[in-house]
Amino acid sequence: MSHRYHPDPGRDDPPDAKLFDGCERCDEQAQFLVGLDRQNLAWFWSGMDQIKRLGKSPDRDLTENEHLAMNNLYAMAIIFERLSGVWPSPEVLGWVRDIEV
Numbered sequence: 001m002s003h004r005y006h007p008d009p010g011r012d013d014p015p016d017a018k019l020f021d022g023c024e025r026c027d028e029q030a031q032f033l034v035g036l037d038r039q040n041l042a043w044f045w046s047g048m049d050q051i052k053r054l055g056k057s058p059d060r061d062l063t064e065n066e067h068l069a070m071n072n073l074y075a076m077a078i079i080f081e082r083l084s085g086v087w088p089s090p091e092v093l094g095w096v097r098d099i100e101v
């Protein structure tokens with residue numbers, strides 16, 4: 001993420017959230033995803049794989065925007081799998097080699 005200031009820090013969002021709720025920029029990034037940097041995109045992609053595909057519980061509560069981002073990535077991954085026949089796990093994409101998630 002390229003910004004850290006959020007106008008209402010008193011919300012219930014976890015302090016280490018990647019995308020906060022009630023922030024216009026985080027709302028936009030959760031919807032369109034292309035604003036996420038490589039590190040955060042890898043974090044969301046890995047979380048999507050673990051939580052949406054494998055049904056694991058997240059390490060902490062996710063914000064609504066984090067859920068939205070993972071749902072959007074999940075739809076993207078399903079489309080990729082339909083077209084290629086391969087589930088795009090982080091391992092398949094090679095992210096485990098150079099990005100710590």
Ligand SMILES: [Zn+2]
Nearest residue numbers: 020023025026
């Ligand atoms: Zn924000």
